[in-house]
Amino acid sequence: RNTVRSSMMTEHSTRMDPIHHRIKNKNARRLHGCTTGTVVRALAMCLALLLHDGSSWQAASFSFQSSSSSLTRYSRPTRSTSRSFRALYATKGFGAASPKANKDKKKKRNDNKKNRLSSALNDDEFMNKRNKKSQNTPYVKSDLEALQAKAATSVLGRAVATGPLHGTPDADPFWELMPSLIQSRFPKTKDSELERVAGFLRHALNPDSSNSELASDTGFTEEDGIRPRQHIHAYMPNLGATQPFHDASQLEFCRQLADNYETILEEYHALVADVENGGMDRFQSVTSMNYDSGWKTLVLFYNGHRIEGFPYHLCPTTTRLLETMPLAGRIAGFNRQQPLTGIPRHTDGNNMWLTTQMGLKIPDGQAARITVAEETQRWNAGECLLYDTTYWHETFNEHESQERVVLHVDFFNTLSMTPLEIEILQYIYSLREQFMKAEGVSKVGAQIL
Numbered sequence: 001r002n003t004v005r006s007s008m009m010t011e012h013s014t015r016m017d018p019i020h021h022r023i024k025n026k027n028a029r030r031l032h033g034c035t036t037g038t039v040v041r042a043l044a045m046c047l048a049l050l051l052h053d054g055s056s057w058q059a060a061s062f063s064f065q066s067s068s069s070s071l072t073r074y075s076r077p078t079r080s081t082s083r084s085f086r087a088l089y090a091t092k093g094f095g096a097a098s099p100k101a102n103k104d105k106k107k108k109r110n111d112n113k114k115n116r117l118s119s120a121l122n123d124d125e126f127m128n129k130r131n132k133k134s135q136n137t138p139y140v141k142s143d144l145e146a147l148q149a150k151a152a153t154s155v156l157g158r159a160v161a162t163g164p165l166h167g168t169p170d171a172d173p174f175w176e177l178m179p180s181l182i183q184s185r186f187p188k189t190k191d192s193e194l195e196r197v198a199g200f201l202r203h204a205l206n207p208d209s210s211n212s213e214l215a216s217d218t219g220f221t222e223e224d225g226i227r228p229r230q231h232i233h234a235y236m237p238n239l240g241a242t243q244p245f246h247d248a249s250q251l252e253f254c255r256q257l258a259d260n261y262e263t264i265l266e267e268y269h270a271l272v273a274d275v276e277n278g279g280m281d282r283f284q285s286v287t288s289m290n291y292d293s294g295w296k297t298l299v300l301f302y303n304g305h306r307i308e309g310f311p312y313h314l315c316p317t318t319t320r321l322l323e324t325m326p327l328a329g330r331i332a333g334f335n336r337q338q339p340l341t342g343i344p345r346h347t348d349g350n351n352m353w354l355t356t357q358m359g360l361k362i363p364d365g366q367a368a369r370i371t372v373a374e375e376t377q378r379w380n381a382g383e384c385l386l387y388d389t390t391y392w393h394e395t396f397n398e399h400e401s402q403e404r405v406v407l408h409v410d411f412f413n414t415l416s417m418t419p420l421e422i423e424i425l426q427y428i429y430s431l432r433e434q435f436m437k438a439e440g441v442s443k444v445g446a447q448i449l
Contacts, residue, residue, distance in 0.1 A: 214235050
């Protein structure tokens with residue numbers, strides 16, 4: 001009303017006072033920009049926040065900033081901006097995508113009003129529905145505080161409290177938030193089911209403690225032994241006895257790989273042909289040690305998930321089988337070992353993982369070998385080796401001209417860990433990867449934890 005009134009007053013005084021005319025128009029534009037610009041965009045930001053949609057929030061936030069600057073210039077909202085917000089509402093179920101849709105909705109609302117009026121005249125059902133209170137429970141600050149308080153007293157909260165930096169400004173926010181995040185994601189889990197996960201958190205927060213569970217774990221040795229504890233960077237206590245090699249036939253996954261050996265080999269050749277025909281060369285050395293030792297990997301999965309842009313249509317059987325396992329670590333893919341090269345003696349620092357490798361292309365005379373601790377085995381085509389990489393291990397391809405190719409899979413230790421523990425660790429590793437991405441340090445092959 002003020003805008004119309006201002007315009008009418010301005011029209012009356014145009015011929016007498018041009019300067020006053022310009023001022024009045026400017027004030028009218030300022031008022032118009034405030035009502036249709038700022039308010040609409042502020043509402044869009046609120047809607048995006050309620051929808052928990054990051055892209056919508058960013059779009060609304062950007063447009064709100066744009067509108068703020070436009071108000072400073074006393075300019076009207078642009079037509080393209082209005083269209084973008086109509087599109088935003090339409091994608092989320094708000095508003096209409098076209099004038100025709102608006103017209104149809106208006107007609108529908110009028111029809112609904114008539115129907116509701118008839119119902120109200122006939123009985124009280126409509127009024128009863130209107131007066132019925134909503135069953136939705138809002139998520140308020142007190143709920144969040146209650147969740148944090150409960151998580152702090154849980155076995156995971158007590159584990160985080162043992163960290164040397166807990167409660168200080170230098171504490172790692174990732175680990176400080178972990179008890180609440182796990183409590184929210186797994187609300188029905190009992191403390192008794194999380195004892196070993198709590199041990200994992202204690203080690204992550206204080207890996208060098210001489211009083212840690214790792215320091216007293218008799219399953220590990222000192223530096224000169226076959227399983228040095230000094231090289232462990234991720235640890236879960238009380239997983240029981242282990243050994244360098246395990247019987248691969250006890251895992252259904254290994255049996256499935258063996259049954260599909262020929263198909264998996266064909267899919268490997270299809271991926272290699274894709275590279276040779278101009279596709280992206282996806283073979284990489286995950287570490288400098290692998291590069292120097294003539295070992296390259298075609299990574300299919302990283303940290304348990306697919307890799308964007310990978311041609312999975314060329315290896316559907318391999319992909320399907322890999323997704324039946326709780327994949328872990330940096331490698332699930334095809335490893336190539338060049339002739340007369342080998343990976344030097346080393347140990348991997350995660351006792352929650354096991355590794356299996358199925359032979360695909362093996363040099364004549366079983367000329368490729370792997371030694372774990374003090375035991376040496378050789379690959380055979382279509383057969384799996386299952387071993388624990390927390391022991392010292394090394395490989396070598398003794399053949400002078402033939403390469404060795406295996407399907408390599410790191411996965412969470414299904415022989416010792418419970419399904420719940422594995423699911424929680426997968427959740428932690430996934431969150432950690434997102435945390436690393438936010439810091440700009442995550443890439444395929446990077447160590448997560």
